[in-house]
Amino acid sequence: MLVFSETRFDFCGDEYIYAELSKEMRIESTFKVITVTNELRKRDIPGLIEIYPSNTSYLIRYDPNVISPHHLLEYLQEVDRQKNDRSELTFSSRMIEIPVWYDDAVTRKTAERYEHLQPEAKGHDFSYVMQLNGFESSDAFIQAHSSVPYFITSLGFKPGNAWGFPIGIPDHRIIQAPKYKSPRAYTPSEAVGVGGAFTVVYPTESTGSYQLIGLSAVPVYDPNQSLSIFRDTFFLAKPGDLWKYRPVTEAEYHNIREEVSKRTYTYKVKPIQFSAERYEEEGSKYIQQLMEGF
């Protein structure tokens, strides 16, 4: 059953209200966070500056000179209560394909360069994650990582960086990895990393602490808006989207890269209507159904 305990609200400083649905990671909490924050965004409330959904909590920034903080708090509590009804927990999102060159030459070189930061990985993050998760062949690992969709729970860390949580599989089959104890000073842009139960695609060159297992052939952040999918936004990810990684060979990777640089690449996208109620009732069957024909 989708039962939500009372959401806890906190004033933070003079400009923020923080709302926490649960302390532990529960994907149902994320569903509700997305539904509530979508609703708030739609209402376009004067004085609301930021609406920031995260895994099991959300943060509102407001201008206390425009809106009374106490009125806002009551209003937020009301919207939050309305979304306790599980039939309310639906949202429009998209399934997006991300072609990935797994165990690629570029991130291999990065992992080698930072071997000293985690000697236990022997300079090869891909094999390290593969072995930690009990896989004997890289094909089996790639198959496991790329066969399930990743639910985008939130963005942060760098513009366009998004956390993807695998759904439709039992917890014990989720691929997990420890983070570097001390972060790398450099991560190539579009590197695919695993940290905890989450997979990310690094939007730009940056520091980083997730284990690198591949390279995305397509950008996830484009402030120059050179590809058509970025026409209205710089960001590929949106909370509530599902990302599906597709393994590609080195040759295919380079072909896609060329299309990206010629600005002719089109992302494979399928609009979906996500229902938390149906996910709760049907589980992996529902996810399989969403993925049909994709």
Place this chain on the structure above:
Amino acid sequence: MLYIHQPGLRTTIQDTGRFGHYHMGVPPSGAADRYSFLLGNALLGNPSHYAGLEIMLQGPVIEFQKATVIALTGAPAKALLNGEDLPFYEPVAVSLGDVLEIGEIKNGVFAYLTISGGLDTPEILGSRSMCVASGFPGVLGRALLEGDCIPVKEPLPGALRQISNSILEEVKPVFRKELDLHIVLGISSESISDEGLIGMLNEEWTVHTQSNRVAYRLRGGKVRYKTEAAPFGSGSNPGNIVDIPYPIGGVIVPNEEELIVLLNDGTGGGGFVTTGAMVSSDISLLAQARPQTTVRFHAVTVEKAFQLRREKEQLIEKVKAAMQQA
């Protein structure tokens, strides 16, 4: 145009910030010491959001290729216009070909140069503020370089009437070696033991050298976590929580011996215990603190937080009103 002869240590374009995209990983950016920046615009009769230059520690050498009116605010430094001393906190007329040389900042970190009418550099996502993490093009994504030509708008009507109208001493920020900051407790503060919270509030913290526009690191005190099992999905270390969205000004406890306070270039979410958020007007004070500055935290109610904010706003309004009468 402003022609940059020497860029200084790190001179960037800033305004009051970029909003509505924090949940996409884009920090607000904007002037680190918002208060001093707003004073600069108020002195010129500019709307608050007009962009100016943020100057860090060692100032630039700039040639004005347009006659206009400027103001210097923030952390004091020796400033020379064509070799003659130039006062801070006072609108000054500059002519075509004048050269402004700003020296070393000895107290505080950031000075601001505002210009009547503001800078005319490109906007992205509704702001002209530079943000390193963003990968934005040109001066939106980097500090100024030698040879940059920065477009400026025409001075506003009445700009020349503001000249030499200096402001009351009580309005000018003071740069101290000891800071008192105000925090509204909350978020995940219940993961801290009572003894830990008392420690955080009673002990003195020292600003660490690894502090910048993204975050300030403070050491010297101790904050004990509660000894209870970490929630599912948070990671196995004490102090880990399931990742949350961090507020700007959030006071984060990554381990029992360190505090991290997020400033305007702060990068959104993370998974460390967060004890609450500072009053927004205190962010300006912390951003101007140099390493080794002593910091004390005071817990306040949210009502008190609004009052503290209001006091700072009233000072700015006083300057605006004085300039309108000029």
